[in-house]
Amino acid sequence: MLIVMQPDAGVRQAGNVLGLCEAANFRPYLSMAQGCRVIAVISEDAEFAEAVRRLPGIASVQPLGSAAKLSTRAFRSENSVVRLASNNGTPPVCIGAGSCIVMAGPCAVEDRETLLECAHRVRAAGGHMLRGGAFKPRTSPYAFQGLGLKGLELLAEAREATHLPIVTEALSVDDLPVVARYADMLQIGARNMQNFALLRAAGETGKPVLLKRGMMATLEELLLSAEYILATGNESIILCERGIRTFEPSTRNTLDIAAVPVLRHQSHLPIIVDPSHAAGRRDLVTPLALAGIAAGADGLIVEVHPNPKRALTDADQTITLEAFEDLMNRVRKIELARA
Ligand code: PEP
Ligand code: MN
Numbered sequence: 001m002l003i004v005m006q007p008d009a010g011v012r013q014a015g016n017v018l019g020l021c022e023a024a025n026f027r028p029y030l031s032m033a034q035g036c037r038v039i040a041v042i043s044e045d046a047e048f049a050e051a052v053r054r055l056p057g058i059a060s061v062q063p064l065g066s067a068a069k070l071s072t073r074a075f076r077s078e079n080s081v082v083r084l085a086s087n088n089g090t091p092p093v094c095i096g097a098g099s100c101i102v103m104a105g106p107c108a109v110e111d112r113e114t115l116l117e118c119a120h121r122v123r124a125a126g127g128h129m130l131r132g133g134a135f136k137p138r139t140s141p142y143a144f145q146g147l148g149l150k151g152l153e154l155l156a157e158a159r160e161a162t163h164l165p166i167v168t169e170a171l172s173v174d175d176l177p178v179v180a181r182y183a184d185m186l187q188i189g190a191r192n193m194q195n196f197a198l199l200r201a202a203g204e205t206g207k208p209v210l211l212k213r214g215m216m217a218t219l220e221e222l223l224l225s226a227e228y229i230l231a232t233g234n235e236s237i238i239l240c241e242r243g244i245r246t247f248e249p250s251t252r253n254t255l256d257i258a259a260v261p262v263l264r265h266q267s268h269l270p271i272i273v274d275p276s277h278a279a280g281r282r283d284l285v286t287p288l289a290l291a292g293i294a295a296g297a298d299g300l301i302v303e304v305h306p307n308p309k310r311a312l313t314d315a316d317q318t319i320t321l322e323a324f325e326d327l328m329n330r331v332r333k334i335e336l337a338r339a
Helices: 011-024 046-053 112-124 149-162 176-182 196-204 219-230 259-266 275-279 282-294 321-338
Strands: 002-005 028-033 036-041 058-062 082-084 093-095 101-105 129-131 166-169 185-188 209-212 237-241 271-273 299-303
Touching: 002 011, 011 028, 011 036, 011 046, 046 058, 093 101, 101 112, 101 321, 112 129, 112 149, 112 321, 129 149, 129 299, 149 166, 149 176, 166 176, 176 185, 176 196, 185 196, 196 209, 196 219, 209 219, 219 237, 219 259, 237 259, 259 271, 271 282, 275 282, 275 299, 282 299, 282 321, 299 321
Parallel strands: 101 129, 101 299, 129 166, 166 185, 185 209, 209 237, 237 271, 271 299
Antiparallel strands: 002 036, 002 058, 028 036, 082 093
16 A cells, blocks of 8 residues: 655654554555655555554555556655765766666677777766676577676676676576676566566665566566565666567567656656667667667667677677767767757
């Protein structure tokens, strides 16, 4: 249920609600919406709702059923900002704070030289974060599966050299402890969007989570997956539209550009666009990236490589470092135009 307090209700009145939650052993989630304190409780217990209604300062107690709660604007009306604090004196990276945050790097971490070259060039071009998979979800079990721990160590080295925070995928609950030890942000891939055990465990690490939309998932399903993470008390979530499967064969997936304003309307969470996996073709990456920014996305995640044709994974959709520089210049123009 969603408990909305009256606009003039103070800390004491909210404290009464929290007291009832504690007595009933319900975890309260606190927020503000339209200037009112809001408390969400993951229960529809009628007696509890009645007891809350009798308290002073309550505006409404609304049942929310199984629909998304904590990710919605009914729970938090203001946009959430995900902050990646730095420990080396550089300013934190803030996603959802108005400017476009670009994460770029190879699909997979392949070797030291390639990764470091990507990291330096991404940074020089104005990119904000380094991406790269150490654990790769591959359709074929015979394809390159990623370097695992070695890949994480290389990412840490690239972060040290460039101060770019790193985002990398955790494929399973078993990988999480080691990935969380190295990553600044955990990526949950499209294939794992509804791996509920992984979502919970990722939330419990306390690390920011980049949650990619499943290729056959509705936006409501994406938000419900975000709820699994939010329910752990971890509020640092970024939603990612990366294209969905449709009947159209000319692109690997179909970028659902409407997802950006639809999610923006429904949710306070930051939204980024992945034009690489949506396109599946490098010639379409820049136009799709620009469309994402024009539609209001908070950022992008893009696959780049010094020699894309030789990339071990997702070669067809990977752009050169020069193309990335050009993309960044164009992104800045769209960003100015939408301001
Ligand atoms: C990736 O980012 O390389 C990846 C595997 O993405 P997705 O989960 O969106 O397919
Ligand atoms: Mn990829």
